[in-house]
Ligand SMILES: Nc1nc2c(ncn2[C@@H]2O[C@H](COP(=O)(O)OP(=O)(O)OP(=O)(O)O)[C@@H](O)[C@H]2O)c(=O)[nH]1
């Protein structure tokens with residue numbers, strides 16, 4: 001059986017970071033288990049949306065095959081993931097945007113469907129995943145018409161996706177702290193292991 005679309009939901013893959021802990025490499029294009037990290041995410045989300053966006057700040061020709069449209073931060077110098085979120089919200093044509101980082105290759109569709117179902121109950125608010133006590137702001141659904149409010153926070157100097165989403169009254173979907181699907185890859189040491197660990201830096 002094929003998974004149904006997430007109706008009215010664009011998806012934004014965030015791959016616009018500096019990759020400092022990877023020695024400055026473009027993390028989304030680094031291979032893990034024989035495939036670029038971004039490809040793992042792409043293969044999971046592609047059937048779920050009619051609008052797949054990808055935020056990157058370099059290597060555009062290589063990323064192009066993984067999305068319907070590429071977007072770039074307005075500001076130079078890797079100002080952080082909120083820059084990619086802002087650009088995504090302006091570009092998205094659906095009422096909601098599901099956000100995912102490029103370095104969580106084990107995320108699965110069941111989790112994305114759970115996030116989507118949770119967001120349906122309060123469609124005007126963001127929905128953030130919460131792993132135990134820890135918020136996961138880069139795994140969230142945001143109503144796209146909140147982009148002007150988010151821009152206002154940005155102009156006031158706010159750069160934290162988590163604080164912005166909480167200010168906007170985000171709801172949570174709680175999952176177990178050690179859920180292996182949230183394993184993320186930040187360093188060359190983790191790349192070498194068969195399975196990434198579940199520590200994140202966000
Ligand atoms: N658009 C955009 N995305 C970013 C930026 N910084 C980080 N991200 C994305 O946000 C997610 C989480 O970031 P990190 O895991 O810290 O990745 P990173 O910033 O490339 O790596 P470090 O430089 O080692 O912190 C990843 O999917 C990054 O691609 C940025 O300046 N712009």
Ligand SMILES: [Mg+2]
Pocket residue numbers: 017018
């Ligand atoms: Mg970073």
